[in-house]
Amino acid sequence: MVSIYDIDGIEALRRRHAIQPHRMKLFLNALFKNALGRDEALAMLPEEVRDDVAHQVEFQTLELAERHDSEIDGASKLIFQTSDNHLIESVILRPKTGRTSLCISSQVGCACYCSFCATGKMGFTRNLTVTEILDQVVQASRLVKTEGRSIRNVVFMGMGEPLLNLDHLFHSLEIMRAIPYFNYSGSRLMVSTVGIPHAMVRFVEQFPDVQLALSLHSARQDVRERLMPQARKYSLDQLRESLLEASRHGKVMIEYLMLAGVNDGDEDFHALENYLRDIPVHINIIPFNEYAGCNLRGTARPEREAFANRLKAAGFDTTLRYSFGADIAAACGQLVQHKRGLGDGLG
Ligand code: SF4
Structure with a gap:
């Protein structure tokens, strides 16, 4: 075969x-x-x-096990079953711009254990293969074709840390960009990471035109470590060096999830402002999607807007992100493998 x-x-x-x-x-x-x-x-x-x-x-190894369609914003969560009976998730986003995007997974579960993320509670099972990564794109493309749409952007923001599955990530990106295959330009692809400095540098060297997003969420080391245990391995200074290197190839997207009383105060603002000063970045302020079993709370919208406005006033490109698919647990941080056994029946 x-x-x-x-x-x-x-x-x-x-x-x-x-x-x-x-x-x-x-x-x-x-x-x-x-x-x-x-x-x-x-x-x-x-x-x-x-x-x-x-x-x-x-041709394909994933089976579509379930599909959930949001009633509020047109997002669809696709749950795929792997040939060894694991479940992974992809999310189709249909924003009003008409540019359909697909968020895909790179691992079954995740070893990073971010405290705000449902996937992080699952633990890590294994890396997805190249076929499993690309199968998500192929099957979602077929699905949206029936609606007269095509997938415009693919983002690695689903289950898993893509830079911890580097070989398969690189091979998948090569196929997505290959002319005989998907022929996607780098600007249509984005990889999001919690911040693994050496892998970020390898990534931008290999794929300088593919967009990189860094989940920063705090520019204070102690806060960052509490939110993202992976941050204990690398200092913010190390991360800043790789950020500088990455931004030589184009603006890096900085993801900043706003959590009430955790990273939304004055001290947090000034730490962020100083940390990113003089680095070409675009800051994305993200609402937190609460889920059962997590005691973190999101910052209210007016405070998020005020935080974003202060960043803009300080000279940073900043956007407030709307989160899709919150009603079907498809929003960022909510992707999680179903606890029930596959034998219990799906759908
Ligand atoms: S946010 Fe990303 S890196 Fe962190 S636990 Fe969730 S899937 Fe893993």
Whole structure:
């Protein structure tokens, strides 16, 4: 079996079956650019090779187990089942701009244990494979095609820390950018990290045009460590050096989740202002999505707006983010593997 994402393997298969390059191009275009199903794509190949290709190529490994559609903002949460019976989640976002985005997962669970994140409570199970990462994009693309839409942006902001699954992340990004496959430009892709300095530098060296987002959430070391245990491994100074390096390739998105009484005071504002001074960044102020079992509370909207306005007045590009899919637990920090066993039935 050769994975559909194994570029060399697919080329070898093409030669073995003497498939003309333009037929193979039509086949890959059907799958990845036109979001058609496997059989429709196979129909682009000469009839005599279709069965062989169907049996020799692994097209997908995820099964769509559940779909939940928000009643308030058009977000959809897709729950996929892996072949070894784990559940992962992707979220389709349909903002009013019409630019459909997809938030995908990079791991089953997460080893970072951020205190504000439901996924962090699950613990870590394993990295997703390249096929599992890209399958989320393929299946979501097919789904939105039925609505006359296409996926405009893909963000790695679902389950897991993508920079802790670096090899598969890099391979996935290569396929997403590859001309015969998705052919996405770097500006359509974003990777979000809790801040792993050496991996951030490797990432921007390898993919200078892909957007990087850093979940900073505090510029005070003690607060950051409480929110994100991973921060104990790296000082804010180390992180700032990698941030400076990354921002040489373009503005880095700074994610700042606002938590009442935790990171929304005067001291927090000044620490953030000093920390980011003279670094090309765009700051995103994010509301907290409360969930059962978490005792953190979000900062109220007027205070979030005031905090954002102070940042703007201090010269920072700043936006207040609206959070999609809060009613279906699809918003940032709410993605979590269902506790029930798969045998209990899904849907
Ligand atoms: S916020 Fe991201 S890195 Fe932190 S626990 Fe959740 S999934 Fe992991």
